[in-house]
Amino acid sequence: MNILLTGATGTLGSNLLYKLLLRTDIKKLYLLIRDKKEVTAVQRLKRILSSKAAPKEISETIDKQLLKITVLDNQNFFNPSSYLQADEKVFCIHAAGFVNLSTNPTHKNEIFKENLDFTKQIFDCFEHYVLKFIYISTAYSIGDIGGVIPNSFHKKGSKPNFRNFYEESKYLAEQHLIKESEAKNIPLQILRPSVLGGNIFDNPQYFISKYMVYYLLAKFFYNNPFVNDTIRIAINKNTGLNIIPVDYAASIIEKVFTMDITELNIVHPNSTSLFNGIQRIAKTVNFNKLEIVPPTFDVIDTITTKLEKVYYNSIGVHLEPYLTSTPYEYDTRLLESILPMPLYDTVDYLEHTVAYAKQRAFRNKRW
Template sequence: MNILITGATGFLGTNLVQRLVNENHHVYLLVRNKQKLEGVYNQIPHHRHDQINVVEGDLLDEGLGISPDTAIQLKGKIDAVYHTAAYLSFDESERDLVFNINLKGTERVLEVAKQLQVKRFIHVSTAYTLGESTEGHEKLHSIDNEFVNAYEESKCHAEHLVMSYKDDLDVIIVRPAIIIGDSSTGEADTTFGLYGILRTVQLLKKRAERKQDKQSYRLLIERDTVSNLVPVNFVIDILALSLTSGEPGTIYHATNPNPPTNGEIFKAIKHGIGFHQVEIVSYEDEHLITEEEKKLNQPLEVFKQYLNRSITFDRTNTKKLLSEVNQEDLNMDEQVLLRIIQGFMKS
């Protein structure tokens, strides 16, 4: 197929391009800066580079900034669109920009898809469009919910917008949870979620080695809460299946059926990084931590709502999709977690 992709230079997008090209598809990558494509090309065998086509444009521009000549060339030629581009910021001061990119930008991509006579539109959202609820269903969540941040809210609005185009396009929404590295190699190119914790523990290790002390450091994380970590290759599996076997008008949760507890994650972190002078304590005991420890916890504050709330995700549609093609579901054990952490240490 000929497939247009937004967000191709991101962590998820780069992995998606690699999969699609290896499956003999031709990809058209919407990019604002061609120099950012170097990382994409580096992941693709040289003999497949001719399957990559660059489309200069910008999510913030009307018509995505695609030139009229290019639009004419692409009309009727693109079989599917993967819209993976998004602005991931929890900073409330950036609310307008977040909505402009994640909602208005999505509208621009949808309109271009219509104009190019694209058949299938696969929208990458997030499993956290459910607001402050603890149960996520594979259906649209209310835009009137209380949201943790503007990012979640903008993605929820964007989902409603995408579904409103279902009479014009075969729309599918894929909702990944917290994306981590490849389950086989541990490789990752992201600084979000788990990697914020890994960086914090790594810095504590260096600090302890420098000071040559045996002090134990406490981080505020609920031990028994589960964190829905999902390897990037599993998310790519769901995205690839959505192209060939996905049901139009359907939402798929690319989530972990058996997510680890924070206690299990932290056990793997201490083992993988080789640093045991750190422990996690409940927010109930926040009054016990020192001023020094409070400063150490500040980088984790942005992830507080994700590290300390167990969410159950319905996966009926996802399980059906996997079973139809006889593909195994995600099984992320302790060894996978260790590979992810070792992949972080190598990078």
């Protein structure tokens, strides 16, 4: 089989690339990779293949791996007749995405362009070549909703309560794909990973290429320039943040993209307690000026320190809706029948991933 993959240089996409390369039934991988400043697309790919995170079967046979790969820039990628045979069918795995939790209206167009418009463009461009279209969405595309969340949740007339434009753009992309795949009789699969954390199976353990979401809070505490200032953060004691190890998420995608599964949330059966988790984050980075207050307390209108001002003018605005969200859980029976979740304490895992990032000064992997 042949695979068309977007997002290969991303946090999840690079891990998925490793797992696809280890399969013996894949003849060709077509990768959309852009040049980046002074680094060419091929150089970026070689950095991924030679990384310490890459399995030895890949890092020690890079030339062999490159024979299976065709690297495409934006212009060539959207000209499939130049590299695909007229009757060639591929599995298209669209794993590229723009994770931006901003609620600022000025950012909406960019977020929608990257997550919604780009998805439409890819689907339309490859509709005659696609054996199956696999869309990597997010478990948070359903918005802020309580209770048990099923794998299929698109209902006519329903309107989710989105916390930001990222969630909304991914939800609308899903709806567009469902409609178009039915109209054009193209098999569709929607896979929704939750917040990505470091490796749980693979070495280096706790590795992740880019520090996002809860890592940003840890980095903020770690780099705090106002050492004597306290900060108050509102948290719903009953809610949590669903975090999934990146290698587990990649393993699930690699296993299910050929399976007859239409929608699947790739999530942990137990969300991480935010009340306990954020305190553990602060302790791990040696920050002892944290005060947790109830969601009903309006911190923004009563800011008292420079640290609070900086926080609530930056990442605090983006994270607050998640810290105070409605308690929820996911139905993971189907997911765990495919690959059981390893047993570990979720708060301990949170601490270990932050400690790993701290050792590396929260520097993202450059490739």
